[in-house]
Amino acid sequence: MRKLLYGTSALVAAGLLQVDPAFAQAKESPVTISVGGRFHAFYAFIDQDEKQLATSSDYRNHFLSREAEVLFRGRTALNNGLRVGVHIGLEAEVCGDQIDESYIWFEHDSFGRLEVGSTDQVGWKMFYGAPNAIPNFSTAQLNMRAYNVGSGITGAAGSPQALMNLGNDAEHINYFTPRFFGFQIGVSYTGDLCEENNANGANFACGGSTHAAQLGNVAGRQEDAWEIAANFVQKFGDFNVGVYGAYNHANLQAQTAPVADDQSQWGVGARVGFYGFDLGAHYKADNQGLRNGNYDSWGAGLSYAWSAWKIGAEVGYVSARDSTAAFNVIAKDRTWNASLGVQWSGLGPGMNIWGGALWFDQKNGNPELNTCGGTCDKDSNDGIVFVLGTTITY
Numbered sequence: 196m197r198k199l200l201y202g203t204s205a206l207v208a209a210g211l212l213q214v215d216p217a218f219a220q221a222k223e224s225p226v227t228i229s230v231g232g233r234f235h236a237f238y239a240f241i242d243q244d245e246k247q248l249a250t251s252s253d254y255r256n257h258f259l260s261r262e263a264e265v266l267f268r269g270r271t272a273l274n275n276g277l278r279v280g281v282h283i284g285l286e287a288e289v290c291g292d293q294i295d296e297s298y299i300w301f302e303h304d305s306f307g308r309l310e311v312g313s314t315d316q317v318g319w320k321m322f323y324g325a326p327n328a329i330p331n332f333s334t335a336q337l338n339m340r341a342y343n344v345g346s347g348i349t350g351a352a353g354s355p356q357a358l359m360n361l362g363n364d365a366e367h368i369n370y371f372t373p374r375f376f377g378f379q380i381g382v383s384y385t386g387d388l389c390e391e392n393n394a395n396g397a398n399f400a401c402g403g404s405t406h407a408a409q410l411g412n413v414a415g416r417q418e419d420a421w422e423i424a425a426n427f428v429q430k431f432g433d434f435n436v437g438v439y440g441a442y443n444h445a446n447l448q449a450q451t452a453p454v455a456d457d458q459s460q461w462g463v464g465a466r467v468g469f470y471g472f473d474l475g476a477h478y479k480a481d482n483q484g485l486r487n488g489n490y491d492s493w494g495a496g497l498s499y500a501w502s503a504w505k506i507g508a509e510v511g512y513v514s515a516r517d518s519t520a521a522f523n524v525i526a527k528d529r530t531w532n533a534s535l536g537v538q539w540s541g542l543g544p545g546m547n548i549w550g551g552a553l554w555f556d557q558k559n560g561n562p563e564l565n566t567c568g569g570t571c572d573k574d575s576n577d578g579i580v581f582v583l584g585t586t587i588t589y
Contacts, residue, residue: 216406226269226281234263234287235331239341239583244577254343262331262339263287264295278302282314285481293325293388302546310369313390317381318359318371318424318441324464324477325496325509329536329551330586334494334511335464337532341580344530345559355511355532357479357492361420362388377429383422388445412449417458417484420445435468447484458484473498473507483515490515503541509534530557545588553580 265287267520270280284295327333332341335357344354362385371381378523387409411418422443429436442461464477476495483490491514498507514529536551556577 223273225272226271226279228267228269228281230267231589232263232265232287233586233588234261235339235584235586236261237339237582240581241342241408242578243342243580244575259454260339260341261288266585268356276303276305292364297366304373307373308369308371309532310367312366313364314367314369315363316359316361316367316383316385316422316424316443317371318383318422318439318443318462319363320369321371321379321381321424321426321441322358322437322462322464322477323426323437323439323466323475324357325475325494325511325523326466326473326498326507327536328496328498328507328534329553329582330538330547330549330584332534332536332551333580334496334509334532334534339582341553341582342578343576344557346577355492355494355513355530356490357462357464357477357494359422359424359441359443359460359462359479361385361417361422361445361481363457365389376429377427379426379428381422381424383420383424383443385420385422385445386418388417390418392540414449414451415455415484417445418448420458433469437466439464445484454487456482456484456486458482471500473500488516501536503539505538505540507536507538522564530555530559532556547586547588548584549586550583551581553582555580 237257237259238259241254242256243254263284263286267283267285268280269282270278270583272278279301281299281300283297286295288294294313296298296312296314298310300308300310302308322335324335325333327335331338334355337354337356365385365388368384369381370383372379389409410416422441422442424439424441425441426437432572440461442459444459445457447455447457458481460479460481462477462479464475466473466475468474474497476493478493479491481490482488492511493503494509494511496507498505510531510533512529512531514527516527532553532555534551534553536549538547538549540547542548558575
């Protein structure tokens, strides 16, 4: 789970982009790039009832997987107090979104922080929720699911997603206020819910000409998304508290006979740390851009850390609902998952070894309404995943 807090960092007003003449002769350094990143690798052993999946094959019960990213970060500080930087994330494997994120930022202690480019929106970056029991297998965002899922409504219910993701990694303008008595507010605007020069947008394949305006009357496509988020971060004696909430809304370009609607999401979460314990929970609702559809995801977790060790447990639930154009046939997906994990960071700086078990129970369709011709139970899956992995941050 990615989480970014900006503390007292803040955005700069347009006027501050011009250096005061009084400092014109002072020496300022250009933006300097540093290289970093992370590499996740794990081995998974799965015992699952995959033959219940409607599109099932005889899947292998163990495999090796990885996910890595090289991060280029640049920054400089100007004489007027303005800090300027750039962030570029390069996927370390061949994928449809080879450049994960690419944006520039400006910040000043008095005015806040501005981000422009392909990045996460403010609700994602200001998120607080359940601590993960196993890295990358969180109930807030299941990056490495390992088990197989059925087609379902959208496939969404197979992977918990409590982070705000309306046009995630699309071209955003993000603004974060300075933190004031523990409070901070963030606002995002997203014109097209896709990345520039990338047909594989996070929410919609926008296509169109390179570096040009996108089509404006596409059935089912969302546009002009606004998001507002806020969090409160404070220390009370031996207790560290983080609370967050976010809401977003996008406009539908054109109808899809006639089930589509403006898409909106909202979410809340909280996390408390005390005496080595970390306790948190989160919830998110998403209408999926449908008139009679919804996606709900929640999770709760508890971890305990001592020395170089950390143990944790999580439980989560996801449900999704959709309907036909006649609004009289409803399909439902739902997934339960729970995990227990342990982590050890005593090998060296930036090195983490982890392992654990993830239980899941997924069902697609709605047999009670007999909407899938008696095949509903054949598009479900349940089982357990054992993982052993490592993360190196550089």
